[in-house]
Amino acid sequence: MLTTLDLSAIFLTLKLAALTTVILLILSPPLAWWLSRSKRFYRPFVEALVALPLVLPPTVLGFYLLLSFSPDSFLGSFWLSLTGGSLAFSFSGLLIASIIYSLPFVVQPLQSAFVNLDKDYLEVAATLGFNSAETFYRVVFPMVLPSFIIAGALGFAHTIGEFGVVLMIGGNIPGETQVLSIALFDHVETLQYEQAHLLSFTLLAFSMTLLMLIYGVLQKRQKRLNHD
Amino acid sequence: MRFLISLVTLLTTFSVDAAIKVAVASNFKHTLSEIAKLYKQQTGEVILISSASTGTLYNQIKHGAPFDLFLSADSARAKLIEDAKQGEDGSRFTYAQGKLAFWCPEHADASQKTLLNYNGRLAIANPKLAPYGLAAKQTLAHLDLWDKFSYIQGANVSQTYQFIDSGNVDAGFVAYSLLLQNNASSYYLIPGELYQPILQQGVLLTNATDKTKVQAFINYLKSDTVKALIRDKGYL
Numbered sequence: 001m002l003t004t005l006d007l008s009a010i011f012l013t014l015k016l017a018a019l020t021t022v023i024l025l026i027l028s029p030p031l032a033w034w035l036s037r038s039k040r041f042y043r044p045f046v047e048a049l050v051a052l053p054l055v056l057p058p059t060v061l062g063f064y065l066l067l068s069f070s071p072d073s074f075l076g077s078f079w080l081s082l083t084g085g086s087l088a089f090s091f092s093g094l095l096i097a098s099i100i101y102s103l104p105f106v107v108q109p110l111q112s113a114f115v116n117l118d119k120d121y122l123e124v125a126a127t128l129g130f131n132s133a134e135t136f137y138r139v140v141f142p143m144v145l146p147s148f149i150i151a152g153a154l155g156f157a158h159t160i161g162e163f164g165v166v167l168m169i170g171g172n173i174p175g176e177t178q179v180l181s182i183a184l185f186d187h188v189e190t191l192q193y194e195q196a197h198l199l200s201f202t203l204l205a206f207s208m209t210l211l212m213l214i215y216g217v218l219q220k221r222q223k224r225l226n227h228d
Numbered sequence: 229m230r231f232l233i234s235l236v237t238l239l240t241t242f243s244v245d246a247a248i249k250v251a252v253a254s255n256f257k258h259t260l261s262e263i264a265k266l267y268k269q270q271t272g273e274v275i276l277i278s279s280a281s282t283g284t285l286y287n288q289i290k291h292g293a294p295f296d297l298f299l300s301a302d303s304a305r306a307k308l309i310e311d312a313k314q315g316e317d318g319s320r321f322t323y324a325q326g327k328l329a330f331w332c333p334e335h336a337d338a339s340q341k342t343l344l345n346y347n348g349r350l351a352i353a354n355p356k357l358a359p360y361g362l363a364a365k366q367t368l369a370h371l372d373l374w375d376k377f378s379y380i381q382g383a384n385v386s387q388t389y390q391f392i393d394s395g396n397v398d399a400g401f402v403a404y405s406l407l408l409q410n411n412a413s414s415y416y417l418i419p420g421e422l423y424q425p426i427l428q429q430g431v432l433l434t435n436a437t438d439k440t441k442v443q444a445f446i447n448y449l450k451s452d453t454v455k456a457l458i459r460d461k462g463y464l
Contacts (some may be wrong), residue, residue: 063390070395088396089349089380171380171391172354185383189283189357191308 006199008175009183016091016179017159020098024106024155025148027099032107033136036114051108053101058164065097066169089171094179097169098159106155113147114140146218153214157207247274248438248445249294251285253301255360255385255403256324256428259461260299263454267445275445281384283357289314289433296436297446299323299428302359306429315431316439323449325464326426327404328363329415331392335399338416343371350377351391351400353384360385363423364401370422405462420464428463 002010035047053061069087070076079087087093117140125135141148163181170177172186180203187196252260257279264275280288282301289298289309298315300306303322309315332338332346353361361381368374380397382388389406391397407415430449436442448454 066390066394066396072395076396086396088391088394167383168387171351172383173378173380186354186356188287189281189383191283191286 002198002202003195005174005178006183006195009178009180009199010202012091012175012178013160013180016094016098017156019095020102020159021106021152021156023095023099024102025152028103028106028110028151029136029148032110033114035107035111036117051104054104058101058162059168061101062097062165062168065093065100065165069093069169088169089173089177091176093169094166094177097165098162101162101165102155102158105158106151109147109151109154110144113144117143146221149214149218153211157211160203160207247276248296248442249276249278250297250299251289251293251295252277252279252299253282253285253428254279255301255326255405256299258409259324259405259458259463262461263449263457266454266457267448271444273441273445281357282359292435294435295433296438296442297430298433299430301326301426301428303427303429306431309433310431313434315433319432319446320429321431321446321450322427323430324428324458326360326363326428327420327462327464328360328367328418328423328426329402329404329407330399330418331389331402331407331412331415332399333392333412333414335414338414340416342416344373346377346399348377348399349380349397351380351382351388351397351402353388353401354381358382358384359426359428360388360401360403363418363426366423367401367418403462408462425464 031050035043035050066088067073068075069079071080071086076087079085079092083092085092087096121139121143122135125139130138161181162179163185166177166179166182167185170179170182172178172182180199184196184199184203187193187199250260250264257277260275260277264277267273267275278285278295282305285293285295285298286300286305286309289295290312298306298309300309303320306315306320310317310320330338330343332342335342352364355361355365365374368377380391380400382391385403385406388400389402389410392400392402393410393412401418402415404415404417406412430446432439432442432446
């Protein structure tokens with residue numbers, strides 16, 4: 001059976017993934033829009049920066065986050081003066097790390113959707129007198145909705161599976177930073193294979209179901225659009 | 229063509245098969261690489277070092293990882309390998325005994341008093357995974373302090389060191405060898421009677437390609453010169 005510790009790890013992981021996804025779905029669209037439209041000379045730099053978490057080994061990213069969370073550093077001391085707590089080994093710290101770590105997974109699907117968007121629609125919207133916010137919500141958003149769903153699903157799934165970063169900055173505190181992947185690692189390292197199998201099966205079944213649901217919804221939508 | 233031939237020669241000289249492949253617990257890697265350097269100077273034998281946590285290495289060996297020698301950070305995992313007939317019967321030996329230290333970088337001369345008066349979060353290695361973590365827990369239980377602190381747990385003792393070194397935690401329990409290796413100061417060496425000895429044991433693996441060669445290296449590890457070197461690195 002799953003222990004209470006395992007259950008709290010599952011709950012914590014879901015909370016982390018959900019919050020990360022919500023925040024990323026708010027932050028990413030403007031960024032992706034800018035990346036898909038901007039002709040500024042520094043755009044490639046920003047683009048590379050966003051993609052960096054794909055390249056960096058998670059433990060390396062985690063190590064630098066650990067250094068920047070330190071009270072001696074700018075970010076760490078700023079946070080300390082703001083909240084009175086430290087960023088490392090806290091849920092907030094994990095949340096910030098997850099946002100950075102999963103950013104490319106949310107930005108990139110949106111960016112490619114925006115790039116492929118037919119310019120004519122935007123021009124029609126302009127002739128109808130829509131301002132940019134209206135254009136976005138009434139024209140762009142409905143057209144790229146599937147990409148939003150995919151972006152959200154990828155961000156969520158990726159955060160669930162996060163391990164290296166959490167290992168470096170988490171500190172393995174039950175209920176605060178001991179997420180599923182860490183609990184799983186503990187079980188394997190302490191040779192509790194049965195617990196490990198049970199937990200990974202739960203993780204697998206959940207992720208599979210979620211992803212299937214999402215792709216199912218997308219398929220239905222595609223069918224409906226094709227019939228219209 | 230000549231380039232190709234020299235490339236092939238180069239590759240075969242560095243052939244992995246000829247080397248002694250050692251799986252070592254991360255905390256001893258630094259010391260082992262110095263021993264390996266000496267050994268190579270004296271005998272020409274190449275020691276190939278793979279390091280990870282003892283638990284990870286244990287799992288790899290269990291599933292047929294091609295190592296010749298397993299240097300565990302504890303005695304339990306080495307014994308499990310020996311008992312499972314994946315290690316040669318009777319080849320298990322203690323190569324080092326760890327020393328635990330309480331490290332508080334902000335305190336110029338740390339003593340037991342520093343520990344007793346300390347308030348705040350403590351960094352320790354995960355007692356379930358790491359021998360130094362277990363020793364830390366035993367020490368704190370011995371001093372009736374275990375319930376007093378909240379703990380930040382590293383997956384291993386090196387990570388615990390990192391937590392303190394980066395300034396994210398003010399104090400914690402680490403391996404004395406790590407403090408020496410990094411020239412750190414302001415620590416208090418925990419008296420040996422407060423925790424069970426941290427026996428780091430090795431075992432010759434039955435999978436080993438050339439057992440006499442590995443045995444020769446084991447004898448070297450047990451020699452007085454190497455023992456003295458290991459002591460200098462912060463072990464008993």
